Amino acid sequence: MENHLQTKDWGLGLNREHLIIAGPCSAETPEQIEKVCLDMKEANAVPDVFRAGIWKPRTRPGSFEGIGEDGLKWMEIVRHHLNIPITTEVGNTAHVESALKHGVDILWIGARTTVNPFAVQEIADALKGVDIPVMVKNPMNPDLELWRGALERLQAVGVNKLAAIHRGFSDAYDKKFRNKPNWSMPIHLKRLWKGMQVINDPSHIVGNRTGILETAQRAINFGLDGLMIETHHDPDNAWSDAKQQVTPRQLREILDQIDFKHTLQ
Numbered sequence: 001m002e003n004h005l006q007t008k009d010w011g012l013g014l015n016r017e018h019l020i021i022a023g024p025c026s027a028e029t030p031e032q033i034e035k036v037c038l039d040m041k042e043a044n045a046v047p048d049v050f051r052a053g054i055w056k057p058r059t060r061p062g063s064f065e066g067i068g069e070d071g072l073k074w075m076e077i078v079r080h081h082l083n084i085p086i087t088t089e090v091g092n093t094a095h096v097e098s099a100l101k102h103g104v105d106i107l108w109i110g111a112r113t114t115v116n117p118f119a120v121q122e123i124a125d126a127l128k129g130v131d132i133p134v135m136v137k138n139p140m141n142p143d144l145e146l147w148r149g150a151l152e153r154l155q156a157v158g159v160n161k162l163a164a165i166h167r168g169f170s171d172a173y174d175k176k177f178r179n180k181p182n183w184s185m186p187i188h189l190k191r192l193w194k195g196m197q198v199i200n201d202p203s204h205i206v207g208n209r210t211g212i213l214e215t216a217q218r219a220i221n222f223g224l225d226g227l228m229i230e231t232h233h234d235p236d237n238a239w240s241d242a243k244q245q246v247t248p249r250q251l252r253e254i255l256d257q258i259d260f261k262h263t264l265q
């Protein structure tokens, strides 16, 4: 399979081999989106792709479930200030239709959706004949076949711009990670599926700001192809995942400290 999610040098000045995706866990307000973009510019931390969750699949009801379709209109703000592709999570066919209508450039399927083959199949069917890249997060549970199966369902309907996102796996007993990395899973996926780009999401693996650098470096050491790092202008007051988001300045510092040339033999 061809590697379609090519990185472009949007100003990070790193190397062109790793895709950097950043942006808030959730789109909250137009002002928030604008501030994140301006702070990214100011910190010289403009990523290759801007992420923002519009529909949020929360584990329990009662927390912020996403701003919904209105938030997609604010993506114009990102285009205006940063001129980079935008990605958001879709969990059903209505999300897909709405995202396509508003010109979202790249879709991703979240960990709570990847576990459900019916849901993935519905999304795949809605994407028949649509030329858009799709990234698939690993399922909540450490099941490589389920992850691979979701990617195959998309491939089977003709989606050929595919990437995987490694965001770790639920483990109630693990104290260090919000979602345990199980590094053998992304490594194995890359071996099984030649050319599959696997992007690491240290934010959801670690669950707090302080461990992001260490996990991101491990991902690069293991040969993963990029990083998705949740970035917010005011992380402590974010409407979701407040503990793990970093400021654009911190994003820049993290990226500056990563040795992108490192590889394990």
Ligand code: PEP
Pocket: 025, 053, 057, 109, 110, 111, 112, 137, 167, 204
């Ligand atoms: C997210 O990216 O904000 C998210 C909800 O991710 P995950 O599906 O990995 O939990």
Ligand code: MN
Pocket: 025, 026, 230, 240, 241
């Ligand atoms: Mn999040």
